[in-house]
Amino acid sequence: MIKLKKNYIIGTRSSNLALKQCQLVKEKLQNKFPEVEFEIKEISTAGDRERDKKFSEINGEGIFVREIELALLAGEIDLAVHSFKDLPTELPEDLEVAAVIDRANRHDVLAGAEKKLAELPEGARLGTGSLRRKSQLLAYRSDLEIVPIRGNIETRLKKIKTQNLDGVILAAAGLERLGLQDQITEYLSTEICLPAARQGAVAVEIRKESTELKKILKEAEAQTTALEVWAEHAFLKEMKAGCHAPLAAEAVIEDQKLTLTAAAGELDGSRIIRRKVSTNDLNLNSVQKLGRKLAREIKAAGGAEILASLQNN
Numbered sequence: 463m464i465k466l467k468k469n470y471i472i473g474t475r476s477s478n479l480a481l482k483q484c485q486l487v488k489e490k491l492q493n494k495f496p497e498v499e500f501e502i503k504e505i506s507t508a509g510d511r512e513r514d515k516k517f518s519e520i521n522g523e524g525i526f527v528r529e530i531e532l533a534l535l536a537g538e539i540d541l542a543v544h545s546f547k548d549l550p551t552e553l554p555e556d557l558e559v560a561a562v563i564d565r566a567n568r569h570d571v572l573a574g575a576e577k578k579l580a581e582l583p584e585g586a587r588l589g590t591g592s593l594r595r596k597s598q599l600l601a602y603r604s605d606l607e608i609v610p611i612r613g614n615i616e617t618r619l620k621k622i623k624t625q626n627l628d629g630v631i632l633a634a635a636g637l638e639r640l641g642l643q644d645q646i647t648e649y650l651s652t653e654i655c656l657p658a659a660r661q662g663a664v665a666v667e668i669r670k671e672s673t674e675l676k677k678i679l680k681e682a683e684a685q686t687t688a689l690e691v692w693a694e695h696a697f698l699k700e701m702k703a704g705c706h707a708p709l710a711a712e713a714v715i716e717d718q719k720l721t722l723t724a725a726a727g728e729l730d731g732s733r734i735i736r737r738k739v740s741t742n743d744l745n746l747n748s749v750q751k752l753g754r755k756l757a758r759e760i761k762a763a764g765g766a767e768i769l770a771s772l773q774n775n
């Protein structure tokens with residue numbers, strides 16, 4: 463029998479997507495543990511306040527999470543809900559991701575466009591701030607003009623008009639969670655645009671010392687999904703490149719087998735290194751080992767060179 467504290471405070475960014483995801487976690491926990499109270503507290507982050515600057519100008523790594531982690535460490539909140547994709551692979555010493563609660567569609571989409579990707583006119587202008595998306599889109603069609611854009615999902619959709627774009631590339635997850643499915647022109651196949659590691663997954667971060675909370679979260683976890691996500695995470699972590707590098711990873715469990723595909727791309731799309739591995743051993747240790755193995759393979763096949771060239775830019 464777990465002895466439970468009466469109430470926990472969940473911290474989140476204040477974007478619409480973050481709030482939606484937070485609500486989802488709250489509802490899941492509340493259903494499982496009706497006697498416990500979960501309260502939501504909004505926290506503004508540097509990533510939200512300085513959304514018009516480039517990632518590089520505000521030291522991009524973890525901009526959406528730093529302030530939330532400080533609140534967690536200070537005990538102002540007990541849980542933090544994040545898009546797992548936005549979390550750095552190295553967390554502060556005293557914090558951990560205790561559970562992956564949910565995962566929406568992990569594909570990238572072309573949004574707000576009049577035609578599908580293959581049918582867009584020569585030289586079409588597509589908005590994305592992601593090096594991973596840019597690299598893969600250019601590998602598929604080198605004539606495209608990739609326009610760097612930032613901001614939350616609603617802002618990026620507005621930029622189609624204001625920046626005269628033919629469309630934007632976004633995560634399906636964000637649009638679906640916000641009820642903006644009608645903006646989706648095409649779900650991009652993973653052959654063309656392999657998603658980011660952990661895309662669409664919602665992670666809950668806590669203080670390592672919160673052992674009761676950890677038990678609660680483990681009970682609410684989506685276990686098969688979590689294995690997929692941790693395999694992708696292990697790949698990304700072993701690449702030691704941060705979450706804004708042109709790296710992609712997707713793990714899928716099917717017929718008792720986990721298959722992990724990952725890629726590293728040159729920014730101009732001139733080269734994509736892509737490999738696939740799988741295992742029947744569906745436990746956390748084995749799938750993480752698989753992720754690390756795939757990272758070493760991709761680094762050896764030219765991925766290391768690609769990442770090194772990024773640092774010189």
Ligand SMILES: NCc1[nH]cc(CCC(=O)O)c1CC(=O)O
Pocket residue numbers: 545546547548615631632633634635636660661662663
């Ligand atoms: N980097 C911003 C970000 N962080 C999480 C999402 C969407 C939800 C997700 O991918 O989990 C997005 C927007 C996007 O990539 O289109």
